[in-house]
Every structure is written in structure tokens, then in C-alpha cells.
Amino acid sequence: MRRLLFAALVAWMPAVPALAQAPVVAAPAGSVEGVRQGDVRVFKGIPYALPPTGAMRWKPPADMPAWQGVRKATAFGPACVQPRGRNAGIYTNPPDKVSEDCLTLNIWAPKEAKKLPVFVWIHGGALAAGYSHEDMYDGARLTERGGVIVVSINYRLGILGYLAHPELSAESAEGISGNYGLLDQIAALRWIERNIAAFGGDPENVTVAGESAGALSVMYLMASPRARGLFDKAIAQSAYMIATPELKQGRHGLPSAEAAGMQMMGALGAANIARLRAMDAETLTENAAAKGYGPWGTIDGKVLPHQLVETWDRGEQAPVPVLAGFNSGEIRSLRVLLPPAPASAAAYEEAIRVRYGDLAEHFLRLYPSSDVAESMLAATRDALYGWTSARLAIGQTAIGQPGYLYLFDHGYPAADDNGLHAFHAAEIPYVFGTAGKTPAYWPKIPDGVVDRRLSEAMIDYWTAFARTGAPAATGRPEWKPYGEAANYMGFAGKPKPGTRLMPGMFALHEAAVCRRRATGDQPWNWNTGVASPVLRQATGCR
Incomplete structure (x- = not known):
């Protein structure tokens, strides 16, 4: 009787599903156990190099030896050491923990992945802050919708990542120093090349992508011989091709990197x-x-052989397809980059005429005195981000590679009502599909049809580019390479293709940079418009 009652009770009880088994991958670096995020396998905090601590501080990253047994990859690693933010702002999103033991990466992969394209994300933060596992960089949506494997990486920041100094150069067999954060990124790409196939990725189809300082890093990787062959496509969101310190020599109005290091040591x-x-x-x-x-x-002749502008002029950048663009409101959230406004429209015009000389009329047509505040925002945006994005598209076209240009001009009430239409980094949650995972002070993105569809379109374009080198997405408007027609794609509510974005913008800033380069004593960065040095005419510059 007892057996019958027990059997009846068992038959009546609802079935309890077995716990999902944790995903384990046996990679050349060692076996790792991850976690499941829906249908996505996530592996967190995998070390790709030894901790750069103690005597290893300010040395190139050293390979992580293969480990024995199964390593837990179920929690994100600490962020690299960075200043703790004190003033709250839209980018405020401090990490829970920082450490020098931070050279880790994270992987999002479908459960049945096989030879999928690999999308490697390099976070922004002025090379001084940020981390790979910010919620906004969650790769699950890109993986699910786009069918790619997403990898995000940490790299050394601030003085720990970029200090150059004569003592450090003397320690080096090559006589160089600085660029440690960049060397970390290259080490991560080497780790990916050796190991990503075990997670279902294709090591022969890797896209490096980043925004702001992450996009600057993408350009450094494109310029560095040490990174050649480690990636096959590049995405640069809001990149800035500014003057860079040279290791031994002060040039372009900048002290040498070693001199700056000596000054900081003192x-x-x-x-x-x-x-x-x-x-x-x-x-x-x-x-x-x-x-x-x-x-x-640091321009050291080895890791970074030349100024970025010179590398592109020589056609020596990585010969890969590039997708690059910027946001219409870049400087609305970066007003620290703006100089004080002149007292009047007349003072504005006079300052431009003094600084730009024969280029002044061209400048004032693009950035008129009728609205000085808006003109200053636009001029700084274009000198940093617009000119760079166009230069990337033009540069790849010149070496026979496709370059795809975009402008993100999408606004929504929480941003627009606060004067932040299409602000710097506003496109990131649309690219990742993480509108609900933005930082605490970020203008809240509405959960509506327009914004969801725009995000889906951008995911489709970005992941199509990662697959094939062309952002050709089914059911989406055709995004043509830049080419002779100067094609671009606009994102404002929905994708809309166009040609000849901001006519005259690139030519003006290219001419200004050419003149600064020719004089040899002027940097090119956010010192534009009324903050520009006096530009002198130079042979070969229009």
C-alpha cells in the first residue's frame, strides 16, 4: 500500500526541470566555466595576460600560462585602476572594484556557436577611465540578434597604462616606453586569435570596435605594425585623430613623452x-x-611609427574595411572642450579672421556668427570627430578598402529637453541594444517603437559589417561605401542614406591641420575656432 501511495504521489507531483548545466569550454589557455544568460553563454573575467604589478608595472604584458583544471569565469574581473569620479554627470558609472590585476576579457557566445564572426569592444573613457563590463556594453543582445561573438576587454589606464620615461626606455630592449595600454589591447587580440575558436568564434573574422578613446585605440591598432593581421575589420565611433606626443622629441607644440614623464615624476x-x-x-x-x-x-617608431595623420597619408594603416562616424551633438555633453565664448558676434568674427586668415570666410560660412553658441559647438565637434570620421572613410577608399561613414542625429525627450541632442556616446545603447542598462544619470531612453526599431537597425548594420565587411542588412536601406559620391548613412529616428555630409567641413579642417603640421609647433585637437592658434600659410596646404 505504501508503495502504491508513494508511486501515486510521485506521479501527481509536477515535474521539476533539471538545473541548466553551467557551460564549460576547453580552450588552449585552459578550461573555463561560464554562466548562462538566456540562450547566451557568458564567460567573465578571463585573464589574457599576467597581472602587471610590482616589477611588471610599466612593462609590456606577459602571456598568461595555461592553467590546469576548470577556471571559474562566472564573475567579472575588477576594472583597471582609475580615478574615482567626484562630480556626478551622465558618464558617471564608477566600477565596484579596481585593481592592477585587471587584464581580463569577457565573452558572450551563442550556445551552439560555430565559426561565428568576432566583435571585440574597446571601452572609452579618455584612456583614463572605464571598464569592459559596464552594463551598457552587455553583449547578449548583439549576440542573440546579430549572430556574433562579443568580446570586451580591459586595458591599463592613466599613468599606469601610458607613462613614458627615460628610465623605462632604458629598461626596454627596444629603447622605448609608453603605450602599455595599447600593448595590452594587442595582447588581448593575440589571446583571441589563439582561443576564440574554442568558444565558436572565427579567428580569421575579427572586428575591433570602440567609441571615443576606444575608437582612438582602434586607430592606434590600425597604425601599429604589432597589431597587423590580428583583426579583419574596424569600427570607430567618435574617433579623434589628434596630435600625439613623440617619445624623444618635442614636436607639434607638445613636449616629448619622456619629458612629460620626467615632469610628472618630479x-x-x-x-x-x-x-x-x-x-x-x-x-x-x-x-x-x-x-x-x-x-x-606615444609615437615611438616601433609600436606607433608615425603620427596617425602621417600613417594615413602614407597609406600604411591596416588594409581593412572601416565603419566610422560621429554624433551631431558630440560637444553638448563635453562643454569642457569649449573655449569661453567671445563677448559679441563681431568679436567672434574678428577672432576667426585673425586666426584663420584666408580660410576665415570658409570657416564663417560653416560656423556663422548668427548663432555663436551653436557654431562653437559645431566647429569643435567637426575639428575632432567629423573630420576624423571623414578622414577614415576617405583614407580606406584611397587604399582600395571600403569605408562606411555615418552621422548619428537621433534625439529623444529626456536628452533633447536638456540640450543633449545626439550627445557624445548616445549611440552606444542603440548599437548594443542596452537602452535599459545606461548609467544612473544618462538621459533615459524611451521604450517605444521608434527607439527599439532604430536599435534593431543599428545592430543589424553593425553585425552585418562584422560578418562580411559591408553593413548590408536585409530589409534596411542600402548603405553604400563612401566612394567618389561621398556616401553616408544618417541615423535620426530611422536609417536614411545620403551623400556629401556637411559640404566643406572636411576640406576646412584638413587645410587647418595641414598648416599646423607644416609649421611643426602647433598641435591639432580641440583648440579650434576662437581657440585656434594663428594658422600660417604653408606650401602644399590649401
């Missing part, structure tokens, strides 16, 4: 590199930032 009260290595990483980073340390790549 400001920090350290007698030598050994003393700097002995300092607590967070204290060192905070103090260096407070004393004005700005992390940049």
Missing part, C-alpha cells in the same frame, strides 16, 4: 621609477590625474 615627488613602482596604484593614479597627467599613445 610632481609626484619620486626620485626614480623604483619609487614610483613602490607607490600604491590607486594613490599614484589619483595624484597623477590631480596633477594633470594626460594619457596618450
Whole structure:
């Protein structure tokens, strides 16, 4: 009787599904256990290089030896050391934990992945902040809808990632220093090349992508011989091709990278590199930032052979398809880059005429005195992001590779009502499909049909580009390469193709940069418009 009752009870009880087994991948680097996020396998915090701590601080990344057993990859690793933000703003999103032991990457892959394209994301943050696992960079939606494997990476930041100094150069067999954060990115790409097939990715179909400093990093990778062959396509969202310090020599109005490092060492009260290595990483980073340390790549003749503009002029950048673009409201959230406005329209015009000389009329046609505030926003945007994006598309076209240009001009009430229409980085949650995962002070994106469809379209274009090198998405308007017609795609509510974006913009800023380069004592960055140095005519510059 008891057996009958037990059997009846078992038959009546609802079936309890078995717990989903944690995904485990056996990669050349070692076996890893991840987690499931719906139908996506996620592997978090996988180390791709040894921790750059102690004596390894300010040295190129060293390969991580293969580990034994199954390594847990179920929690994101700490962010690389960075200053703790004090003033709340739309980009405020501090990491829970920072450490020098931060050279890790994260992988999102479909459960049945096989030889899928690989989308490698490099976070922004002025090479001083940010981290790979910000919620907005969650790769699940890109993976699910786009059929790609997403990898996001950490890399050394600030003074720990970019310091150059004569002592460090003397330690190097090549006589160079700086660029440690860039070398980290290259090490991550090498790890991906060796291991991504185990996760279902195709190591012969890798796209590097990034926004802002991440897009600057994409250009560094395109310019670096050390990264050649490690990626097959590149996406640069809001890149800026600015003047970069050179290792030994002060040029273009910038001190040498080594001289800047020596000055910073003195400001920090350290007698030598050994003393700097002995300092607590967070204290060192905070103090260096407070004393004005700005992390940049270093033109060292090896990792970065030339100024980026020169590399592109020579046609020596990576011969890969490129997708590049910028946002119409870039500077609306970056007003720190703006100089003080002149007292009047007449003062504005006079300042432009003094600085731009024979180019002044061209400048004032594009950025008129009828609305000085808007003209200053547009001029700084174009000198940094618009000119760079067009230069990338034009440069690839010149070497026989497709270049695809876009303008993100989409607004929504929470942003527009606060004067932030299409602000810097506003496109990121649309590209990742993470509108509900933006930082706390980010203008809230509406959960409506227009915004969802725009995000779906951008995911379709971006992942199609990652698959084939052409953003050709089924059911979407045709996005043609830049070519002779100067094609581009506009994103404002929905995709809309066009030609000849902002006529005259590229020519003006190209001429201004040409003149600055020719004089050899003027940098090119956000010092444009009324903040520009006086531009002198130069042979070969229009």
C-alpha cells in the first residue's frame, strides 16, 4: 500500500526541470566555466595576460600560462585602476572594484556557436577611465540578434597604462616606453586569435570596435605594425585623430613623452621609477590625474611609427574595411572642450579672421556668427570627430578598402529637453541594444517603437559589417561605401542614406591641420575656432 501511495504521489507531483548545466569550454589557455544568460553563454573575467604589478608595472604584458583544471569565469574581473569620479554627470558609472590585476576579457557566445564572426569592444573613457563590463556594453543582445561573438576587454589606464620615461626606455630592449595600454589591447587580440575558436568564434573574422578613446585605440591598432593581421575589420565611433606626443622629441607644440614623464615624476615627488613602482596604484593614479597627467599613445617608431595623420597619408594603416562616424551633438555633453565664448558676434568674427586668415570666410560660412553658441559647438565637434570620421572613410577608399561613414542625429525627450541632442556616446545603447542598462544619470531612453526599431537597425548594420565587411542588412536601406559620391548613412529616428555630409567641413579642417603640421609647433585637437592658434600659410596646404 505504501508503495502504491508513494508511486501515486510521485506521479501527481509536477515535474521539476533539471538545473541548466553551467557551460564549460576547453580552450588552449585552459578550461573555463561560464554562466548562462538566456540562450547566451557568458564567460567573465578571463585573464589574457599576467597581472602587471610590482616589477611588471610599466612593462609590456606577459602571456598568461595555461592553467590546469576548470577556471571559474562566472564573475567579472575588477576594472583597471582609475580615478574615482567626484562630480556626478551622465558618464558617471564608477566600477565596484579596481585593481592592477585587471587584464581580463569577457565573452558572450551563442550556445551552439560555430565559426561565428568576432566583435571585440574597446571601452572609452579618455584612456583614463572605464571598464569592459559596464552594463551598457552587455553583449547578449548583439549576440542573440546579430549572430556574433562579443568580446570586451580591459586595458591599463592613466599613468599606469601610458607613462613614458627615460628610465623605462632604458629598461626596454627596444629603447622605448609608453603605450602599455595599447600593448595590452594587442595582447588581448593575440589571446583571441589563439582561443576564440574554442568558444565558436572565427579567428580569421575579427572586428575591433570602440567609441571615443576606444575608437582612438582602434586607430592606434590600425597604425601599429604589432597589431597587423590580428583583426579583419574596424569600427570607430567618435574617433579623434589628434596630435600625439613623440617619445624623444618635442614636436607639434607638445613636449616629448619622456619629458612629460620626467615632469610628472618630479610632481609626484619620486626620485626614480623604483619609487614610483613602490607607490600604491590607486594613490599614484589619483595624484597623477590631480596633477594633470594626460594619457596618450606615444609615437615611438616601433609600436606607433608615425603620427596617425602621417600613417594615413602614407597609406600604411591596416588594409581593412572601416565603419566610422560621429554624433551631431558630440560637444553638448563635453562643454569642457569649449573655449569661453567671445563677448559679441563681431568679436567672434574678428577672432576667426585673425586666426584663420584666408580660410576665415570658409570657416564663417560653416560656423556663422548668427548663432555663436551653436557654431562653437559645431566647429569643435567637426575639428575632432567629423573630420576624423571623414578622414577614415576617405583614407580606406584611397587604399582600395571600403569605408562606411555615418552621422548619428537621433534625439529623444529626456536628452533633447536638456540640450543633449545626439550627445557624445548616445549611440552606444542603440548599437548594443542596452537602452535599459545606461548609467544612473544618462538621459533615459524611451521604450517605444521608434527607439527599439532604430536599435534593431543599428545592430543589424553593425553585425552585418562584422560578418562580411559591408553593413548590408536585409530589409534596411542600402548603405553604400563612401566612394567618389561621398556616401553616408544618417541615423535620426530611422536609417536614411545620403551623400556629401556637411559640404566643406572636411576640406576646412584638413587645410587647418595641414598648416599646423607644416609649421611643426602647433598641435591639432580641440583648440579650434576662437581657440585656434594663428594658422600660417604653408606650401602644399590649401
